[in-house]
Structures are given as C-alpha cells and as structure tokens.
Amino acid sequence: MAFYITRRILVAVPTILALIVFSFIIMYLAPGSPFAGERPLPEATLANIEALYGLNRPFYEQVFRYVWNIVVHFDFGPSLVYRDRSVSEIIAQGFPVTLTYGFLSFIVAVSVGVVLGVVAALRQNSWLDYLAVGVSIGAQVLPNFVMAPILVLTFTLWLGWLPGGGWQGGELPYLILPVIALSTSFMASIARITRSSMLEVLNADFIFTVRAKGLPKRRWVLRHALKPAMLPVISYLGPTFVGLITGSVVIDIYFSTGGIGQYFVNAAINRDYSLIMGITILTGTLTVVFNLLVDIAYAWIDPRIRY
Amino acid sequence: MNLLDIRNLQVVFKTTTKPVHAVNGVSFHLDVGEILGVVGESGSGKSQMTFAMVGLHSKNAKVSGQALFEGVDLLELNEGELERIRATQIAMIFQNPMTALNPYLRISDQMAEILTFHQGMLKSQALMHCIHMLDVVQIPDAKNRLRMYPHEFSGGMRQRVLIAMALLCQPRILIADEPTTALDVTVQAQIVELLKNIRQEFGTAIILITHDLGLVAGMTDRIVVMYGGQVMESGTTESIFSSPEHPYTTALLDAVPRLDRDSDSLSVIAGDPLDVRDRWKGCPFEPRCEYHLPMCLQTRPPIETANGRIRACHVDRNLIGK
Numbered sequence: 001m002a003f004y005i006t007r008r009i010l011v012a013v014p015t016i017l018a019l020i021v022f023s024f025i026i027m028y029l030a031p032g033s034p035f036a037g038e039r040p041l042p043e044a045t046l047a048n049i050e051a052l053y054g055l056n057r058p059f060y061e062q063v064f065r066y067v068w069n070i071v072v073h074f075d076f077g078p079s080l081v082y083r084d085r086s087v088s089e090i091i092a093q094g095f096p097v098t099l100t101y102g103f104l105s106f107i108v109a110v111s112v113g114v115v116l117g118v119v120a121a122l123r124q125n126s127w128l129d130y131l132a133v134g135v136s137i138g139a140q141v142l143p144n145f146v147m148a149p150i151l152v153l154t155f156t157l158w159l160g161w162l163p164g165g166g167w168q169g170g171e172l173p174y175l176i177l178p179v180i181a182l183s184t185s186f187m188a189s190i191a192r193i194t195r196s197s198m199l200e201v202l203n204a205d206f207i208f209t210v211r212a213k214g215l216p217k218r219r220w221v222l223r224h225a226l227k228p229a230m231l232p233v234i235s236y237l238g239p240t241f242v243g244l245i246t247g248s249v250v251i252d253i254y255f256s257t258g259g260i261g262q263y264f265v266n267a268a269i270n271r272d273y274s275l276i277m278g279i280t281i282l283t284g285t286l287t288v289v290f291n292l293l294v295d296i297a298y299a300w301i302d303p304r305i306r307y
Numbered sequence: 308m309n310l311l312d313i314r315n316l317q318v319v320f321k322t323t324t325k326p327v328h329a330v331n332g333v334s335f336h337l338d339v340g341e342i343l344g345v346v347g348e349s350g351s352g353k354s355q356m357t358f359a360m361v362g363l364h365s366k367n368a369k370v371s372g373q374a375l376f377e378g379v380d381l382l383e384l385n386e387g388e389l390e391r392i393r394a395t396q397i398a399m400i401f402q403n404p405m406t407a408l409n410p411y412l413r414i415s416d417q418m419a420e421i422l423t424f425h426q427g428m429l430k431s432q433a434l435m436h437c438i439h440m441l442d443v444v445q446i447p448d449a450k451n452r453l454r455m456y457p458h459e460f461s462g463g464m465r466q467r468v469l470i471a472m473a474l475l476c477q478p479r480i481l482i483a484d485e486p487t488t489a490l491d492v493t494v495q496a497q498i499v500e501l502l503k504n505i506r507q508e509f510g511t512a513i514i515l516i517t518h519d520l521g522l523v524a525g526m527t528d529r530i531v532v533m534y535g536g537q538v539m540e541s542g543t544t545e546s547i548f549s550s551p552e553h554p555y556t557t558a559l560l561d562a563v564p565r566l567d568r569d570s571d572s573l574s575v576i577a578g579d580p581l582d583v584r585d586r587w588k589g590c591p592f593e594p595r596c597e598y599h600l601p602m603c604l605q606t607r608p609p610i611e612t613a614n615g616r617i618r619a620c621h622v623d624r625n626l627i628g629k
Binding site: 204205206208209210211212213214215216219223224227228301302303304 | 401409
C-alpha cells in the first residue's frame with residue numbers, strides 16, 4: 001500500500017507539470033493581451049511593460065522560467081492586472097472562502113445523500129422511498145445557476161430570512177444559501193447512487209447468510225451492507241469534487257462571496273496569465289490529490305483490491 | 308416429542324398477478340440427531356419450506372400451519388425470538404459458498420459476531436471458540452486462516468467456514484440447503500463426510516435439502532420426497548430406495564444415471580416441472596405420471612400412513628415399480 005501511494009505521488013508530479021505546460025501553451029496561443037485597453041498603449045510603453053514581465057522572450061524560455069519559479073521558489077509571479085498584488089496573495093485571500101463553503105457543500109451532499117439513499121432503499125416502494133426518489137430527481141435536474149436565483153428569490157426577496165450575497169468572514173447566514181445551491185444536485189446524485197447500490201447489496205447472498213445467523217436488521221444494514229454499498233458512491237466522489245470546483249465559479253459570482261472563482265473569471269476575461277495559471281494549477285493539483293484519496297479509500301473498503 | 312414437527316405448512320406468495328402456492332400443506336417430523344433428506348426437483352418448495360420455518364421468507368409470503376420446535380410453534384414467534392432461534396438452535400448453510408460470505412469482512416469478524424452478539428462473549432474469547440470450530444471442520448492452520456478474507460479461500464474451504472459458523476452456538480438443527488451443488492465431486496464427498504462427523508460429534512440433527520439422490524442415499528436416515536409443494540412419499544432411506552411406492556419416486560430413481568446399464572441416453576421424467584402459479588385440485592404430479600388415473604385430476608390423494616411410511620397417491624402401492 002505504501003508502495004502504491006508513493007508510486008501514485010510520483011506519477012502525479014509529471015501530471016501536474018504537464019498541466020502547467022499545457023495551460024501555458026493555451027494561454028500563449030489565445031488572442032488578446034492583459035494590456036489591451038480601450039485605448040491602445042503607445043508602442044514604446046507596451047514594449048517596456050512586456051519586457052518587464054518577460055513577455056518578449058522566446059516561448060520556450062518563458063515556459064521554462066515560469067515552471068522554474070513555481071517549482072523552485074513556489075512563486076506564481078505577479079498578477080498582470082491587479083498591479084500591486086501577487087498571484088499567491090490573491091489565492092491566499094480568495095481560496096479559503098471557496099474552500100470553506102466548498103467543503104461544507106461536500107459534507108452536506110455526501111451525508112444527506114447517503115442517508116436519503118439508505119432510507120429509501122430500506123423502505124423500498126413505500127411513500128418515503130417515492131418521496132426521496134422524487135426529491136432526488138427534481139434536485140438533480142436543477143443546476144446550481146438555476147438553484148441560486150430560486151433560493152435568493154425565495155429566502156431573500158420573498159421571505160427575507162437570509163442574505164442574498166456577501167461573505168462577512170463566513171458567518172452562518174451567509175453560508176447557507178451558497179452551500180444549498182452548490183450541494184443540491186450532487187446530494188441528489190449521491191442519494192440515487194446510494195439507493196440503487198444499497199438495494200443491490202441487500203439482495204446479495206451474503207446478506208441472507210447474515211440474516212440466517214440471527215443478527216438483527218440494524219446490524220446487517222450497518223455492519224454488512226453499508227460498506228459495500230458505499231463503493232459506487234466513493235467512485236462518484238471524484239467527479240463530485242471537480243463539479244464542486246467548477247460549480248464554485250458560478251456561486252462565487254452569484255453570491256459575491258469574494259471566493260477564488262470570481263478572480264478566475266475576471267482573470268480569464270482580462271487575460272491575466274499568471275493568475276489563470278495559478279488557479280488552474282491549484283485546482284488541478286487538488287483534483288489529483290483527491291482522486292488519490294478516492295483510490296486509497298477504495299482499497300481500504302474492498303480487501304480484494306490490491307495495487 | 309419430536310425435535311421438529313411440521314404440520315400442514317403452507318407458503319403462498321402474493322404477486323401482482325395470481326398467488327403462487329409454493330408449499331401446500333407439508334407435514335413431516337425430525338428426531339434428535341437424525342439426518343433427514345428432503346428431495347425434489349427445482350421449484351418443489353423444499354427451500355421455501357425451510358425458510359418459512361425460521362422466518363426467512365420474503366415479505367410477500369404468507370405462511371400458515373405449524374412448525375413446532377421442541378413444542379414451540381416457530382410461526383408464532385416475533386422477529387427477535389426468531390433471531391435467537393436462528394442464531395442458537397436452527398442454523399443454516401447454503402448452496403453457493405462463493406457468495407454466501409461477506410467479501411468485505413474478515414472471517415474472524417463474520418464468525419465472532421454471532422458469539423459476541425448472542426452469547427455476550429468477549430471478542431478474544433469468541434475468537435478462541437472460532438479457532439476451535441475451524442479445527443473441527445478441518446481447516447488447516449485455523450489460527451492464521453481466521454484473519455483472512457473470504458476471497459482467500461477455495462469454494463470447499465468456504466463451505467467449511469460456513470459450516471463452522473453455523474455450528475458456533477451448537478445448534479440442535481442444521482439445515483443444509485443443497486450444500487454441495489456448487490462444489491466439485493471430490494470436495495462434495497469431503498463435505499458429506501464432514502456433515503456425518505458433525506452429527507456424530509455434536510448430535511446435531513440435519514435437514515439435507517437436495518436433488519441429488521446419490522447424496523441422500525449415502526448419508527440420510529429418512530427421506531421426504533416433495534413435488535409441487537407437497538409431500539409425495541416419505542420413509543426410511545433404505546425402504547424408499549429398495550421399494551419406492553410413489554410414481555414420482557420411481558421416476559426420480561430411474562433418472563439417476565447408472566454405470567451398469569448399457570444406454571447412450573439418460574432417462575428423464577417426461578414433461579415440465581409444475582408451474583406453481585397454477586393451483587391443482589388433484590395430484591400435482593398427474594400430468595407427468597405414467598400411472599395416472601382419472602381421479603388423480605379431480606381429488607388430492609389422501610395421505611396414507613403404513614409401516615412407518617407415508618405416501619400420497621391414488622394408485623395401488625403394489626402396482627408401482629412393477
């Protein structure tokens with residue numbers, strides 16, 4: 001197992017390097033420039049600025065210098081648009097916000113989804129099951145950018161219970177709507193996956209053996225059925241994580257949380273090369289790490305998996 | 308008093324179309340330390356009958372009649388009482404040992420939980436007991452094997468593990484539901500030996516459900532032959548094999564391939580097994596019976612008891628097998 005983890009980490013390094021280089025190439029090829037304002041800058045000024053950021057150097061030299069600075073100095077360079085701030089500063093400011101409600105959404109999606117799925121499976125074909133399935137299907141077809149305005153309309157404008165945006169250092173009322181908007185569709189998917197895999201496991205031969213051993217229902221559900229039923233859910237956590245990251249871009253903009261997604265979109269519009277790169281690398285690395293965790297969890301649950 | 312006395316047991320499944328009558332008034336008994344063979348084709352209700360006895364029937368089944376275990380009617384017990392009975396008095400092993408163990412838990416956890424849960428043993432105490440049981444079923448190196456997962460065992464070894472697990476609380480009855488069907492022939496013989504030893508050592512009564520007459524001949528004391536959810540014939544193993552008195556039994560015996568007969572084709576029972584969705588007024592075997600009489604279609608044969616034998620057939624016993 002230790003060998004497997006080491007190997008996966010070693011493989012992750014070239015993956016992330018490739019991610020850096022490819023993102024850089026795409027950025028380089030994209031038309032437009034961070035310094036293209038409504039009024040074009042004088043040629044001499046533009047040349048000066050480009051020289052300052054090293055944008056006049058040959059392409060391979062730029063790539064090399066960029067990767068070198070990240071790997072050796074852990075420096076993503078200065079932002080090209082926010083003149084007085086470095087990329088690292090911006091990330092340090094925006095990322096904790098996104099991480100806070102992203103993590104909460106993840107917890108909510110998984111815990112509510114799993115409980116809903118298990119209850120539906122145990123009470124198959126009862127009104128509770130139909131309710132859970134109905135709610136899941138309804139929630140699954142509502143993407144976050146539809147969910148967010150509906151929530152704001154209802155709870156902010158109509159009922160006036162919760163703020164429709166802002167962050168205030170992550171106070172609870174400001175967290176609730178973003179978390180619901182972001183987690184709902186994933187919660188629904190997880191509930192549906194849990195329900196169907198739980199139903200499958202409950203019909204397995206070994207559950208019948210456990211019943212024949214005279215163990216009560218609570219015990220065979222929790223001790224024998226839950227773990228195998230979680231396997232499909234765990235493999236869905238990888239896509240869930242990526243979905244939460246991309247979803248957070250919408251949430252950050254809609255709720256003005258000051259999270260990293262807002263900066264990401266602005267950076268893309270303004271061609272703020274170094275900021276786009278910084279955020280891309282950060283989320284890319286997180287994705288790689290998270291998938292590794294998922295694989296480890298898989299091997300931990302199923303003893304037949306040996307890497 | 309018999310150890311187990313089944314009286315007029317009926318199991319009916321409610322379905323979206325018509326009800327399925329899986330077991331139609333079965334009666335038989337089991338003595339202490341006896342091995343009883345329950346024989347019949349697929350769909351004759353053998354398994355459903357035993358599941359219903361210990362409350363393992365599915366939710367859409369309706370069970371009636373009596374299943375007296377040491378005088379207590381199992382069908383009257385609540386779920387908790389049945390769980391205790393299943394854990395400590397009437398244990399079961401199943402057809403397919405490859406899928407009957409939980410692949411995600413160690414053998415030790417799956418075995419010990421019965422003892423810790425039902426007998427309040429400490430884990431360490433329970434594990435010692437499990438090692439002893441694995442020794443009894445002749446699993447070599449039991450101490451280390453106990454820590455393994457099911458996938459690290461072969462099919463025969465898994466069936467041994469399941470037998471050990473069933474015997475942990477020293478049950479009075481072991482229901483073996485086609486225990487050797489999924490195993491290859493040499494392993495079958497070992498499991499049969501093991502079951503016989505267990506009866507010797509612990510005095511456990513065994514209900515052996517099977518469609519393999521060879522298996523029944525080698526190890527049972529008495530046989531119940533079932534068809535269409537009804538008892539066709541029952542008696543001591545010897546008497547059933549030497550002088551079958553029911554057309555279905557003779558047909559079953561003829562279907563056993565024999566080396567001393569020079570024939571290229573296997574003999575089969577004509578027609579299809581009974582469709583249990585149809586309710587039969589008369590004898591369920593009538594459509595396939597070579598002796599059938601007009602009355603077989605109209606009335607259900609009465610149960611005759613004579614010389615320790617039970618049979619349900621309209622045809623004169625002296626005509627059968629001649």
